[in-house]
Amino acid sequence: MDNFNFYSPTEFVFGKDRESACGEYVKKYGGSKVLIHYGGGSAERSGLLGRVRESLSRSGLSFTELGGVQPNPHDSLVYKGIEICRNEGVDFILAVGGGSVIDSSKAIAAGVLYDGDFWDFYSGKHVEKALPLGVILTIAAAGSEGSGDSVITKEDGMLKRGTGSDALRSRFSILNPELTQTLPAYQTACGATDIMAHVFERYFTNTKEVEITDRLCEAVLVTMVRETPRVIADPDNYEARANIMWAGMVAHNGIVGVGRSQDWNSHAIEHELSALYDCAHGAGLAVIMPSWMEYVYKHDVMRFCQMAVRVFGCQMNFEDPETTALEGIHRFRSFLHRIGMPVNFTELGAKEEDIPQLVEKLGLGSGKSQGFVPLSSEDAAAIYKIAAKAKI
Amino acid sequence: MDNFNFYSPTEFVFGKDRESACGEYVKKYGGSKVLIHYGGGSAERSGLLGRVRESLSRSGLSFTELGGVQPNPHDSLVYKGIEICRNEGVDFILAVGGGSVIDSSKAIAAGVLYDGDFWDFYSGKHVEKALPLGVILTIAAAGSEGSGDSVITKEDGMLKRGTGSDALRSRFSILNPELTQTLPAYQTACGATDIMAHVFERYFTNTKEVEITDRLCEAVLVTMVRETPRVIADPDNYEARANIMWAGMVAHNGIVGVGRSQDWNSHAIEHELSALYDCAHGAGLAVIMPSWMEYVYKHDVMRFCQMAVRVFGCQMNFEDPETTALEGIHRFRSFLHRIGMPVNFTELGAKEEDIPQLVEKLGLGSGKSQGFVPLSSEDAAAIYKIAAKAKI
Numbered sequence: 001m002d003n004f005n006f007y008s009p010t011e012f013v014f015g016k017d018r019e020s021a022c023g024e025y026v027k028k029y030g031g032s033k034v035l036i037h038y039g040g041g042s043a044e045r046s047g048l049l050g051r052v053r054e055s056l057s058r059s060g061l062s063f064t065e066l067g068g069v070q071p072n073p074h075d076s077l078v079y080k081g082i083e084i085c086r087n088e089g090v091d092f093i094l095a096v097g098g099g100s101v102i103d104s105s106k107a108i109a110a111g112v113l114y115d116g117d118f119w120d121f122y123s124g125k126h127v128e129k130a131l132p133l134g135v136i137l138t139i140a141a142a143g144s145e146g147s148g149d150s151v152i153t154k155e156d157g158m159l160k161r162g163t164g165s166d167a168l169r170s171r172f173s174i175l176n177p178e179l180t181q182t183l184p185a186y187q188t189a190c191g192a193t194d195i196m197a198h199v200f201e202r203y204f205t206n207t208k209e210v211e212i213t214d215r216l217c218e219a220v221l222v223t224m225v226r227e228t229p230r231v232i233a234d235p236d237n238y239e240a241r242a243n244i245m246w247a248g249m250v251a252h253n254g255i256v257g258v259g260r261s262q263d264w265n266s267h268a269i270e271h272e273l274s275a276l277y278d279c280a281h282g283a284g285l286a287v288i289m290p291s292w293m294e295y296v297y298k299h300d301v302m303r304f305c306q307m308a309v310r311v312f313g314c315q316m317n318f319e320d321p322e323t324t325a326l327e328g329i330h331r332f333r334s335f336l337h338r339i340g341m342p343v344n345f346t347e348l349g350a351k352e353e354d355i356p357q358l359v360e361k362l363g364l365g366s367g368k369s370q371g372f373v374p375l376s377s378e379d380a381a382a383i384y385k386i387a388a389k390a391k392i
Numbered sequence: 393m394d395n396f397n398f399y400s401p402t403e404f405v406f407g408k409d410r411e412s413a414c415g416e417y418v419k420k421y422g423g424s425k426v427l428i429h430y431g432g433g434s435a436e437r438s439g440l441l442g443r444v445r446e447s448l449s450r451s452g453l454s455f456t457e458l459g460g461v462q463p464n465p466h467d468s469l470v471y472k473g474i475e476i477c478r479n480e481g482v483d484f485i486l487a488v489g490g491g492s493v494i495d496s497s498k499a500i501a502a503g504v505l506y507d508g509d510f511w512d513f514y515s516g517k518h519v520e521k522a523l524p525l526g527v528i529l530t531i532a533a534a535g536s537e538g539s540g541d542s543v544i545t546k547e548d549g550m551l552k553r554g555t556g557s558d559a560l561r562s563r564f565s566i567l568n569p570e571l572t573q574t575l576p577a578y579q580t581a582c583g584a585t586d587i588m589a590h591v592f593e594r595y596f597t598n599t600k601e602v603e604i605t606d607r608l609c610e611a612v613l614v615t616m617v618r619e620t621p622r623v624i625a626d627p628d629n630y631e632a633r634a635n636i637m638w639a640g641m642v643a644h645n646g647i648v649g650v651g652r653s654q655d656w657n658s659h660a661i662e663h664e665l666s667a668l669y670d671c672a673h674g675a676g677l678a679v680i681m682p683s684w685m686e687y688v689y690k691h692d693v694m695r696f697c698q699m700a701v702r703v704f705g706c707q708m709n710f711e712d713p714e715t716t717a718l719e720g721i722h723r724f725r726s727f728l729h730r731i732g733m734p735v736n737f738t739e740l741g742a743k744e745e746d747i748p749q750l751v752e753k754l755g756l757g758s759g760k761s762q763g764f765v766p767l768s769s770e771d772a773a774a775i776y777k778i779a780a781k782a783k784i
Contacts, residue, residue: 212638222607243601
């Protein structure tokens with residue numbers, strides 16, 4: 001096991017009706033003037049924003065608002081948020097939404113306290129300080145409610161880039177599974193795919209004998225394999241929603257990935273798809289991840305066998321392990337298809353002829369990425385090609 | 393899933409040589425005058441205390457020391473520690489040791505800032521504030537490095553009682569598996585048993601459909617089943633030590649127990665054994681836990697089947713599930729025997745004729761405990777009786 005630090009100081013507030021106490025938590029963590037940051041109109045229509053305003057008022061807090069966060073959140077709204085916070089003396093940001101809203105909130109939180117262009121943080125500069133942040137989560141997916149990560153898209157060139165810092169971890173995150181019950185099946189499935197991807201990117205490692213994190217990864221994955229079809233079939237299933245929502249946090253606050261090398265190439269390869277086509281991140285991952293697996297599995301056949309047996313319940317073929325490895329990947333893709341995810345470029349709305357452009361934007365040039373299997377631009381092109389033509 | 397809050401703000405600093413930076417972490421978390429609290433002479437002889445002093449000095453921190461913590465730490469040393477802290481203006485406590493040292497440190501940390509008798513906190517009063525605390529862990533067992541819990545024994549009457557508060561969570565905990573490599577096999581096995589017990593007490597629940605925490609529990613348990621015999625056979629196996637050490641934290645910081653009812657009756661029943669005979673807590677648990685399982689398994693045969701199949705690799709007997717449940721309990725006791733743990737009163741050094749005294753001290757009177765299966769004094773006596781005569 002490699003040396004590591006693990007730090008997840010967020011207070012998680014989980015369960016029914018918990019958002020009604022958001023004012024108390026903002027107050028507990030030092031906020032007095034709050035920016036409520038959110039996405040589209042559904043938070044208003046559902047009554048959620050009303051409950052949030054009421055709770056903040058009840059706690060004697062003043063607030064201002066900025067809606068309009070889009071999936072794959074853009075830098076333009078971040079600049080606007082920074083300006084509002086500075087002009088109105090905001091000292092606490094309350095993100096009401098999913099990963100895009102939270103990531104946009106994190107970017108604003110960092111930008112307000114920084115003299116330069118916030119995009120510096122998405123170009124390699126480390127975030128040292130940020131305004132305190134709270135979260136009311138409305139979709140189980142990104143895990144941003146428990147992580148210090150944020151991904152923003154720069155409109156100029158549609159560049160999708162990330163940053164990470166402990167300073168960006170939220171002080172509290174309220175997770176009420178009921179808020180996810182109104183999500184359409186497609187978005188629910190996209191979220192589930194993202195959660196599983198977050199685990200797989202940690203699962204495929206070259207570090208040996210990390211049994212505890214292997215098993216924790218598998219715990220989240222088998223939960224997702226069991227619970228996702230249940231919520232697709234029955235959107236109001238609170239218990240399944242609850243398991244998925246908590247799994248989404250566990251998948252990405254770091255606990256399932258400590259002490260081991262990781263591989264985030266699928267995420268990077270997907271980011272170019274969602275940046276170019278503005279498709280859902282999870283849908284892009286559904287197309288990319290199994291294709292990436294097919295391309296790299298020979299690097300460590302036994303690890304893919306472990307996935308196949310422990311996560312997808314395959315019987316191990318001891319005479320021909322490769323069969324088991326491939327069967328596991330096949331079952332993963334079938335699972336994604338079953339929950340309504342696309343399996344190839346056509347289903348996603350991507351075009352095979354764009355592959356050179358995707359590869360160029362990925363920016364590997366003549367170098368290689370890092371990870372379980374370091375990838376060149378040629379490798380990335382090959383993975384996009386598998387993804388373009390993949391079938392069940 | 394039940395509503396819950398989960399809060400584990402400790403920074404975990406894991407791996408080889410990490411204790412050499414303890415001064416930096418004390419400074420980061422605001423300490424200037426430190427009480428180094430530790431147990432016997434082994435921390436001195438091994439050179440660990442020397443490295444700790446050196447690191448504190450290098451960071452410009454002053455310190456005072458209090459050694460002598462015994463297993464099942466006593467109130468008398470806590471009073472002494474509180475006095476030292478007050479007299480010398482200590483503002484940070486650094487626990488160097490295992491669960492007993494950490495628990496004693498927590499009691500001191502709470503006591504220093506309290507006008508009354510610290511024992512009030514172990515008699516039902518909630519700890520609202522405490523001095524900041526850091527940990528350098530030397531044995532994987534109690535999980536106190538990641539929890540807000542503390543257990544102290546009052547010498548007058550040998551009462552063993554616990555308390556719990558977020559105020560008692562350490563600011564940082566340094567976990568270096570190398571420090572555990574010199575532990576005798578018996579202590580290693582006691583620690584492993586304690587870790588598994590912490591999971592089982594959360595695993596046996598009446599809350600339905602908590603798949604994610606079930607699976608996380610099982611992740612820790614299967615890790616312990618795999619890694620413990622490896623360190624018993626090869627004490628210098630760093631990787632196995634590392635897996636166990638991190639599993640010990642995960643087992644008890646709360647993450648595997650959120651959203652579900654729990655059952656801490658085995659711990660309470662054991663506490664009377666270690667209080668009366670001053671035996672190791674883990675050894676007492678090895679005798680009590682399987683006996684408790686045999687006594688209560690009919691309450692939920694399928695849950696015990698789940699343990700048998702998922703943790704101990706039993707084949708499910710679909711025609712007669714009870715057989716599988718019992719086979720799982722049998723394999724657990726065999727596992728404990730294999731790693732060198734006692735299986736009955738005689739091997740532990742306890743006496744069957746003391747059972748009435750043990751039951752009386754347990755203090756259930758004519759009432760019942762809470763948990764998976766609420767227990768009366770008669771139930772506790774029956775469990776002690778099974779434990780007295782248990783065999784492999």
